[in-house]
Amino acid sequence: MRLLEILFYLLKSNSKTTVKQLAYIFNVSPKTIQRDLDKLSVLGIPIISYRGVNGGIELDKNYIIAKYVLTESDYKDLILSLYISEHIIESLKKSDLINKFKLVNHNRCTEILDSLEKRLIVDLDDQRTIINNxxxxxxxxxxxxxxxxxxxxxxxxxxxxxxxxxxxxxxxxxxxxxxxxxxxxxxxxxxxxxxxxxxxxxxxxxxxxxxxxxx
Structure with a gap:
């Protein structure tokens, strides 16, 4: 999930940042952030690195997330996973990741989510959130x-x-x-x-x- 969070952060910031700043934001070591950035690059995400005093990293400004890479079934399964996960993992609840997916395709995501909320209600004790206590x-x-x-x-x-x-x-x-x-x-x-x-x-x-x- 952190890979997606980093990608959305870079998309939203639309400007240069640094490995050190990302490490602070995501509360991990700079080495971990560098490994995450390497993984994103392997996946084809165009991350540009600049050296020197005014260096840093940023996404290619021409990059956008393809809206139709996922099949309808893939997309529904992804939203279902996030919908359930946001109820049991505190950081996902706070990050509101599903709403970020709405930036990619608002109508498609909203339609699937509305159907889920009617068919599947997750009623857990707030104290039972996992992974992020x-x-x-x-x-x-x-x-x-x-x-x-x-x-x-x-x-x-x-x-x-x-x-x-x-x-x-x-x-x-x-x-x-x-x-x-x-x-x-x-x-x-x-x-x-x-x-x-x-x-x-x-x-x-x-x-x-x-x-x-x-x-």
Whole structure:
């Protein structure tokens, strides 16, 4: 989602910015922003870089998002995903990403959204938003920088390497490693701090490890 946010920011600003400024806006490291910009370039987004004192980055001013790249089915699935996500992820609710898609094709997006709002009502406790609470913001930083965190869960303090989030029917878990692979329920984490320690070993992704016994 951050890639789309960066793209919309560059489209909206319509002027030069810097990697440092983007890192501040999106609360990640400059290296992470540079990787995001590289990904956008690979996807064909014309990002222009300027060197020197007055340097920076900007989108080619002739660039626009093609309105008809997605099929009708693709477009409906995308709006459905964003509609549900905005109800459970706080930052998406605040960023109002769907309204930004309306800038690309207002009538098409509005028609799909109106139909969704009549057929599908998401009624969740506001406190159940995921990924962007204070605990997750610190974990997100470690995920971006591949560093350890020290967290407190059910009265125990553990130093571990966060790998990914896992959303199960019981709630949102942190899949992590501290010599063994674990799933820790996010709601059980009462405190977390970043560590400078970087993990450089191999990791087994959750999808390849979920059938094993995980504490």
């Amino acid at each position: 204070d605990i997750c913001k610190i974990i997100n930083n470690s995920l971006d920088n591949k560093t350890y965190v020290k967290l407190e869960s059910e009265g125990k303090v553990i130093e571990l390497f966060p790998i990914s989030y896992v959303l199960k029917k019981e709630g949102l878990y942190l899949y992590c490693y501290d010599g063994e692979y674990k799933l820790i329920l996010i709601d059980n984490i009462s405190n977390v701090t970043n560590c400078e320690k970087v993990y450089e070993g191999k990791i087994i992704p959750y999808k390849d490890n979920k059938d094993k016994k995980i504490i």
